[in-house]
Amino acid sequence: MSLFISDAYAQAAAAPTSDPIISLLPLVFIFGLMYFMVIRPQMKKAKEHRGMVAALAKGDEVVTSGGIAGRIVELGDAFITLEIAANTLIKVQRHAIGSVLPKGTLKAA
16 A cells, blocks of 8 residues: 555654744844834824824914815814815814924915
């Protein structure tokens, strides 16, 4: 029967030769890489956004995260009133502001 299938023999169990700390090094390396490539830039961007939202003032021209451009008419603790056209006001949450535009951008458009 050994014409087509070779015989299989059990091997002796090998003793562990590596240190458990060395086997954890790749895991530590991957965590460090994820921290510097994903977590840290995300925290930095969130900190910049909080600073931008805190520095908003009446008259600033902004774009919401939904893409609506307007001028700030009224500021509240949680909501901002935007004028998006003549006599057209909308209320949005403060954290929904995506970016602040340079002055005069809405007049040019």
